[in-house]
Amino acid sequence: MNLGLKDVRHNFGRFIMTAAGVAFLATASIGMIGLYRGIVADALLVIDRIGADLWVVQGGRSGPFSETSAIASDMDRRVEGVEGVATVRRFVQISQQFEHNGKSRRASLTGLDFPRDKGAWVPLTAGRHLNNGHFEAIADRSIGLMLGEKVRLGLDEFTIVGLTQGMVDIGGDGLFFVTVNDAAAIAKRRTSEEVLLARSAFGRSGQASLPGSSVAQDSKIAAVLVTLNPAANPDLVRRAIMDWGDANVLSRAEQHSLLLDQRLWRLRIQILSFTAVLMVVMAIVISLIIYMLTMEKRHQIAMLKLIGARNRVIIGMIAEQAYLIGAGGLALGLALANVIFPYFPRRVVIDPGDVALLGLAMAVICGFASLLGISRALKVRAQEVLS
Amino acid sequence: MNGVPVLSVRDVSRHYASGDSIVRALDGVSFDIHSGEVVGILGPSGSGKSTLLLIAGLLDPPSTGEIFIRGRCVSSASADIESLRDFRRNNIGFVFQKANLIPFLTAVENVALSLEIDDIPARDARFYAEHLLESVDLSHRIDNLPTRLSGGEQQRVAVARALANDPALILADEPTAALDSVRGRQVIGLFRRIADSQQAAVAVVTHDPRVLDLFDRTIELRDGRIVAETSVLTERNNSLQNATFPQDHSQ
Numbered sequence: 001m002n003l004g005l006k007d008v009r010h011n012f013g014r015f016i017m018t019a020a021g022v023a024f025l026a027t028a029s030i031g032m033i034g035l036y037r038g039i040v041a042d043a044l045l046v047i048d049r050i051g052a053d054l055w056v057v058q059g060g061r062s063g064p065f066s067e068t069s070a071i072a073s074d075m076d077r078r079v080e081g082v083e084g085v086a087t088v089r090r091f092v093q094i095s096q097q098f099e100h101n102g103k104s105r106r107a108s109l110t111g112l113d114f115p116r117d118k119g120a121w122v123p124l125t126a127g128r129h130l131n132n133g134h135f136e137a138i139a140d141r142s143i144g145l146m147l148g149e150k151v152r153l154g155l156d157e158f159t160i161v162g163l164t165q166g167m168v169d170i171g172g173d174g175l176f177f178v179t180v181n182d183a184a185a186i187a188k189r190r191t192s193e194e195v196l197l198a199r200s201a202f203g204r205s206g207q208a209s210l211p212g213s214s215v216a217q218d219s220k221i222a223a224v225l226v227t228l229n230p231a232a233n234p235d236l237v238r239r240a241i242m243d244w245g246d247a248n249v250l251s252r253a254e255q256h257s258l259l260l261d262q263r264l265w266r267l268r269i270q271i272l273s274f275t276a277v278l279m280v281v282m283a284i285v286i287s288l289i290i291y292m293l294t295m296e297k298r299h300q301i302a303m304l305k306l307i308g309a310r311n312r313v314i315i316g317m318i319a320e321q322a323y324l325i326g327a328g329g330l331a332l333g334l335a336l337a338n339v340i341f342p343y344f345p346r347r348v349v350i351d352p353g354d355v356a357l358l359g360l361a362m363a364v365i366c367g368f369a370s371l372l373g374i375s376r377a378l379k380v381r382a383q384e385v386l387s
Numbered sequence: 388m389n390g391v392p393v394l395s396v397r398d399v400s401r402h403y404a405s406g407d408s409i410v411r412a413l414d415g416v417s418f419d420i421h422s423g424e425v426v427g428i429l430g431p432s433g434s435g436k437s438t439l440l441l442i443a444g445l446l447d448p449p450s451t452g453e454i455f456i457r458g459r460c461v462s463s464a465s466a467d468i469e470s471l472r473d474f475r476r477n478n479i480g481f482v483f484q485k486a487n488l489i490p491f492l493t494a495v496e497n498v499a500l501s502l503e504i505d506d507i508p509a510r511d512a513r514f515y516a517e518h519l520l521e522s523v524d525l526s527h528r529i530d531n532l533p534t535r536l537s538g539g540e541q542q543r544v545a546v547a548r549a550l551a552n553d554p555a556l557i558l559a560d561e562p563t564a565a566l567d568s569v570r571g572r573q574v575i576g577l578f579r580r581i582a583d584s585q586q587a588a589v590a591v592v593t594h595d596p597r598v599l600d601l602f603d604r605t606i607e608l609r610d611g612r613i614v615a616e617t618s619v620l621t622e623r624n625n626s627l628q629n630a631t632f633p634q635d636h637s638q
Contacts, residue, residue, distance in 0.1 A: 001496065001503050010491030303487045308476020309504045383446040385487055
């Protein structure tokens with residue numbers, strides 16, 4: 001006879017309330033781990049989707065996702081000439097704050113090297129990829145723009161021709177794809193005062209006879225994305241580019257490592273520490289619940305001992321209830337997480353592997369919690385039935 | 388009475404330390420109960436009745452003396468009570484003032500539990516439990532939870548549970564205290580019938596004067612000692628044997 005299950009069925013309301021309490025702790029744990037997974041997924045999104053074998057970045061630097069990287073905008077032509085390189089694309093990403101319809105918005109401006117890159121690697125939920133070299137944009141829905149809307153950035157108006165979902169940068173800002181040339185133009189926007197001051201300085205320096213703009217044109221890109229020929233040796237390509245001295249070369253794996261083991265390291269430790277604290281709280285809560293349930297059952301446990309029940313019957317009843325509370329809490333917590341986390345402003349990734357690990361941790365916690373109740377139950381004497 | 392007694396209490400004492408003094412809850416008590424006997428153990432509060440029941444039921448060891456069940460010495464001052472759990476399950480049935488039913492089990496499950504604990508398969512245990520409940524006229528209540536049963540019905544379930552493992556000895560502590568006189572007599576009558584039909588020895592701790600005439604013998608305790616042992620003259624045996632328990636209120 002399954003005493004634990006029968007007790008749960010008899011006191012089902014109380015069981016649900018107890019499991020709900022544990023469920024909130026499980027939801028918080030799933031959320032903590034999921035938030036970290038979400039930040040990692042967001043951080044790796046562009047690196048993984050853009051499909052580059054190598055990233056050529058500023059010499060002595062670790063690339064645009066770790067620190068500032070600025071290389072000459074014509075670096076792509078030099079890289080294209082290296083043996084083993086199949087295609088190159090320029091890459092630029094700039095955080096941008098702008099006003100639209102009276103509201104302040106943030107976006108991560110990401111340059112596509114049109115026409116070589118029309119954004120075919122960007123998954124759309126509506127609209128199309130870029131068809132023109134200027135004034136078209138693909139925006140993530142999180143920015144709050146609609147298909148066909150026009151938005152002013154720098155000195156120009158951009159039409160939203162495509163929409164994405166869940167394409168954000170490491171800071172959670174939605175990606176706003178324009179051509180690299182448009183991105184550079186937006187980045188080069190100057191205030192009137194800046195232009196006047198620059199012209200004034202230009203006049204004093206006696207360089208008025210030089211061609212071009214009187215204002216410094218600091219045309220830089222963040223990186224050059226390299227796709228290698230299938231037969232190319234990545235190490236040889238890397239060595240050839242690094243021999244120039246002004247460029248560094250990173251593989252996709254190195255970008256991953258830089259992000260996860262350096263930039264996100266503290267965040268990872270922080271979140272894991274919070275999760276550990278939650279686990280300890282969960283262990284204490286479940287232990288107290290099981291202990292209280294055992295104390296409530298002292299008379300019944302005494303009766304069971306009186307009629308000759310072996311210890312394993314009593315241990316089974318208590319342990320089973322602990323595990324039912326844990327399993328119920330995990331199931332409810334998972335359901336709750338699936339319902340509420342999609343509405344959170346940052347991506348929360350509910351990874352089955354993480355849930356399995358959480359389940360394992362909760363199983364250990366329930367085992368520990370039931371030990372407390374079991375040790376109390378084994379001290380109950382049969383004659384207590386008379387008390 | 389002939390043969391080996393089912394319960395034999397030999398010179399049993401139970402002393403408790405209370406501050407600097409020693410409380411003698413039982414002091415050199417000896418008596419036998421044979422199969423088929425229903426014995427009342429009487430006495431005022433604090434006379435040692437419940438202590439005697441605990442010691443005879445192998446729930447507490449005596450300070451001195453020995454307990455024999457079916458001629459086998461099972462408890463003495465050095466007894467490990469925990470290790471007697473299996474023996475207790477197979478040889479002793481308990482009934483108390485409160486029925487002490489497991490609240491989340493139905494009547495039949497409460498009875499079947501005693502059997503399943505003894506490794507009887509669940510289906511057989513339930514079948515026999517139904518039979519036992521039928522024998523105490525509760526066949527219509529087998530699937531009711533304890534909260535849906537009256538006090539008398541709960542007590543009859545407790546009796547059925549005590550009988551589940553076919554014990555040689557049934558010990559009852561104030562089983563009629565929470566019942567009215569009719570129900571109280573029905574319960575003792577039930578013990579009478581069990582003693583007759585199963586040749587069990589039944590010891591009932593009570594101070595309920597309404598049921599004294601239903602015992603074969605009474606043992607009276609005072610200050611931990613037996614002060615009187617009386618055989619009850621019974622014409623009532625005949626009437627009890629003809630009675631239909633427990634719904635026959637004419638008793």
